[in-house]
Amino acid sequence: MDRREIAALLAYIGRLDPRIIRTDEGDARDQLAQWHELLGDVPMATPYGWDARVAARQHIRLSPYQILPSDIARPWESYRRDRLHRHTDPTPSADPDDQAAWTAELLGTRRAVAAGSAQPAQDRAITSGRRGSDPDLEARLREVGSCIPAEARAALAPCRPARAAREAAVAQGRPDPLSVRCDWCLAQAGEPCRQRRIGPDNGVRGTTPRATPHPGRLDLAAAQQAQQPAMA
Structure with a gap:
């Protein structure tokens, strides 16, 4: 959040909890600088579920204590961890021989997922859960057969007798x-x-x-x- 977004967030919080309002101009300026220093890397909102105002409202609704910047930062870090935990790195489109481009695309995708600007890629979800619950998926798995080609299976046989x-x-x-x-x-x-x-x-x-x-x-x-x- 930039300073204008921090000011808007503080104004929103002040309507819900007047204890945070600073009437002195110097105190208000110091409060704005403190919150911007601690929440500058936290977005106001993302397209996929994060909103700092929701986190603030949740704290004010459930806690008797005056809200602090950490009460916004903690839910944000939990949001980031949950998204990265559900993300399974898709294969980059860059040339695998170009290590720099490959790594840059991989890290860029992870940063976009963590920042909430892209959805996690959940490739493992296609085979998770109980098999047979989706007839179309079961038919597709039977059509594909084994994920290991017969030639590769024969080559691996001496290594796993x-x-x-x-x-x-x-x-x-x-x-x-x-x-x-x-x-x-x-x-x-x-x-x-x-x-x-x-x-x-x-x-x-x-x-x-x-x-x-x-x-x-x-x-x-x-x-x-x-x-x-x-x-x-």
Whole structure:
């Protein structure tokens, strides 16, 4: 806010709480300078929900204490934090090889969101919440398929053998061993089996993930798969 906006805000507050009014010209000038120094970077209003007059009215309505500049600044900082928390940086349109332009566009978008002149980009919201609630979205996800191309999945297979073995089993109609809990190493569903590392004193030093599940987990997954058709 500039000095004229600060003066307008003080006049508005004075109509709601006369305690803030300064009748002496010198006191009024000092008050204006103080509020401008503390609220110079706070806008009077933004297109998306912020209004300093609303924050002032809320404080006067709920608090018995005389309003201070911090009673405007605190809601503004909360407004900024909430918007940045909901913002998921969209990919800049600048050339990725031009690091300066890429960074400048990214920071410019964040500043616009924080200042309230642009809406947060919520890309994650498309897959949040319960699936199946939107039939159009569910159909679109089925049409797109996996977000990892088949070529990239094949290239990553040597780096994640447990996941590759699981995907191959599911593709061939065999039971998925990671869909059940392992009774041997107590690995939870969705987690790979683990193998104990034994020290020279025969004590357990730790565990490491196994590329293949324990045999008992395979048997348990097969038994569960066999029960599903019967239950159906």
